[in-house]
Amino acid sequence: xxxxAGDRQEDKPEVGARVAWSGVGLRLKALSPKPAEIRxxxxxxxxxxxxxxxxxxxxxxxxxxxxxxxxxxxxDDVVGASPTRSPRREAAIAR
Numbered sequence: 001x002x003x004x005a006g007d008r009q010e011d012k013p014e015v016g017a018r019v020a021w022s023g024v025g026l027r028l029k030a031l032s033p034k035p036a037e038i039r040x041x042x043x044x045x046x047x048x049x050x051x052x053x054x055x056x057x058x059x060x061x062x063x064x065x066x067x068x069x070x071x072x073x074x075x076d077d078v079v080g081a082s083p084t085r086s087p088r089r090e091a092a093i094a095r
Contacts, residue, residue: 023054
């Protein structure tokens with residue numbers, strides 16, 4: 001589903017493509033899908049167990065990913081910061 005904000009196109013087409021590629025949902029390609037098109041897509045996803053299984057598998061992978069702490073370690077490694085003295089880690093600890 002493409003969405004536009006003013007004259008610029010948002011990232012919805014890319015997000016929709018990733019959703020479809022990963023198997024967790026469908027991509028609606030219409031700029032402004034009609035309610036019937038949305039209704040049909042929702043019904044298709046809810047009635048097809050492949051989407052539920054793909055979404056469950058994705059949720060499990062995300063839960064095992066390590067979240068923001070893992071992301072901070074990756075960023076620290078890339079920029080060469082010490083993991084114990086990273087500005088991001090110190091800011092997260094301060095919260």
